[in-house]
Amino acid sequence: MRTQGKYFLVNFGCQMNVLDAERMEGILIGKGFTAAEKLEDADIVLINSCSVREKPERKALSLLGRLCKQKIERPALILGFCGCVAEQYGGKLLERFPGLNFVLGTNRVAHLGEVLEQAEQGPKVVKTGWAGETELDCLFAVSRDRPVRKVSAFVTIMEGCDNFCAYCVVPYVRGPERSRKPSEVVAEIRALASRGVKEVVLLGQNVNSYGIKRGLGVEFADLLGMAAKVKGIERIRFTTSHPKDLSDKLISVMADQEKICEQIHLPLQAGSDRVLKLMGRGYTAKQYLGLVHKLRAAMPEIGISTDLIAGFPGETDEDFQRTLDMVQEIQFDEAFTFRYSARPQTRAGQYPEQVPEEVRLERLWRLEKLVADITEKKNQAQVGKVEEILLEEVSKTDPEKLTGRSREGRLVHIARKGAEGCLGELVLVRIERGLKHSLLGELLERVDNIGWQREEQCLSR
16 A cells, blocks of 8 residues: 555535544544645545435535546546445446446445555445444544644444334434444543643534443433533533433433533424424424423523524424424524435335425525524624634634534634634633624633633623
């Protein structure tokens, strides 16, 4: 295998994919490769795909098609297709795209080095299928060697899902639910803390069911408590939290543990009980509302985000109106909205009452408008408040600003001038403006004593 060269990695999809991409980069850098600034300069191109939604899958395959055409003029270029779509189609991708050198599934990221070596020798390679729980503990050790570029880092605590919601492809492309040992998770968090990471985001398709199937004797609320004891880690977030498994114990731990941010992503998907049942979600709209009330009673300032699907098969105008009513009543801080798209192997794709595309798009537009109006009003309501912000990076859209997040998960920008020394630090920021998707603030001072700061922050509200 060559030990010099440049790679270019294109990533599509969710936070899980972001973490997988970081692990792949860590492997390549460990083999002596460096990142290419432009795709055209790369010796190896990896596409990390996502099949949860139709659009990112289509974009990934379209890019692969274009690269295969370019390879006619650059036959030495190595093309690798990774992630959920790779897991879904496997060897069929090699038949469809002759220029492709290898296919690497979601649970085979740790094998990238050996797969790349085989591909460079000539044969085309397919490496898919999921790891068992014991192998999972070993595979994720790779992630601790990845390059850490930010003050906030993802940590996978589990893989796969057993829920089989009618619309979701995740169980088919990421496999059954498997939890890592708590000792492995905590060891990774310690390693990240030693490298300057101050915030960790614990990842799983359903973090609320962590450890139960494997019989670890540690549930998710316990794991959060263990993570909170790691020196150097000042903030903890997590995603995704399934409503049917959200426990009172978890809410209590979130409220009691200072390091755990007052933020939760709690996918609603629909406001109609009939549609929720068709989806196989395992809860009713009333039960979901009950969870929201519990969360806000325990943490009045909590930021609650959600996922919403418009135009699910069989959804009537009345069903959709109930979703709008739920959004209006709950007043989410943020919502990720999608029009329903049929995914391979899922039950909903076979449901007879498919909603016409034009109706799905019209409902999505109405839903997006309502969500945007609520988010903007909630952002404007933050004006004048003093927030604790972890400054993570220079703004991607304005190099004169630094960007970070509040404890509740709101994106906050401050002027870069006079604040360069604060990058990677917790700071106090007074919110000056509330925009559609973010906040603008003024830097007050750095935070040296978090307990003191949180007390002062509460008094300022």
